[in-house]
Amino acid sequence: MSWINDGGDHEGWVARILDDGREAHGSTSRRRDDGSVEFLELAPPVGGRWPEREEQVSSDRVCRWVVACTCGWRGSSWERVTELHQASEVEGREWRPLGDVGDEPQHVEEIAHTEWRRHLEPHDASAAVSRAAAAVARNQELWPFLLDAEGPFTEVTPTAR
Ligand SMILES: [Zn+2]
Numbered sequence: 001m002s003w004i005n006d007g008g009d010h011e012g013w014v015a016r017i018l019d020d021g022r023e024a025h026g027s028t029s030r031r032r033d034d035g036s037v038e039f040l041e042l043a044p045p046v047g048g049r050w051p052e053r054e055e056q057v058s059s060d061r062v063c064r065w066v067v068a069c070t071c072g073w074r075g076s077s078w079e080r081v082t083e084l085h086q087a088s089e090v091e092g093r094e095w096r097p098l099g100d101v102g103d104e105p106q107h108v109e110e111i112a113h114t115e116w117r118r119h120l121e122p123h124d125a126s127a128a129v130s131r132a133a134a135a136v137a138r139n140q141e142l143w144p145f146l147l148d149a150e151g152p153f154t155e156v157t158p159t160a161r
Helices: 106-150
Strands: 002-004 011-018 026-031 037-043 055-058 062-069 074-081 093-095
Touching: 002 106, 011 037, 011 106, 062 106, 074 106
Parallel strands: 074 093
Antiparallel strands: 002 011, 011 062, 026 037, 037 055, 062 074
């Protein structure tokens, strides 16, 4: 799942990081001969030489989750632990057993979404300042014409009723 801002120039998601540092860019699954399901990550080719064929690796190799954005921003990360007793929300260790999907736990996604929204605030504020500056510039361009049209400082006397 990903999130897009109003301007469409930022898209955030929780990236799944493999044990060799590669970032999975998708996931899939397949049924083994014995009927069980194997969860897989789609990984870019080693060395990043596109358009070589992507590699499918076991979701057991997901070792970390990082909140990410297409602008290059990276936020908090969470370590994956495969034994429940190793998990610690305070220390950023999240439980996802072997054989399971590689997705982050739901509460991690919620925290990540909040953090991603926060990273947009300076961007949103500077966009608002840019809009205000453009409005001021337009008004300054119009100002001489307004003076010409109405004359400088025409006094208006309120009329009594
Ligand atoms: Zn961004």
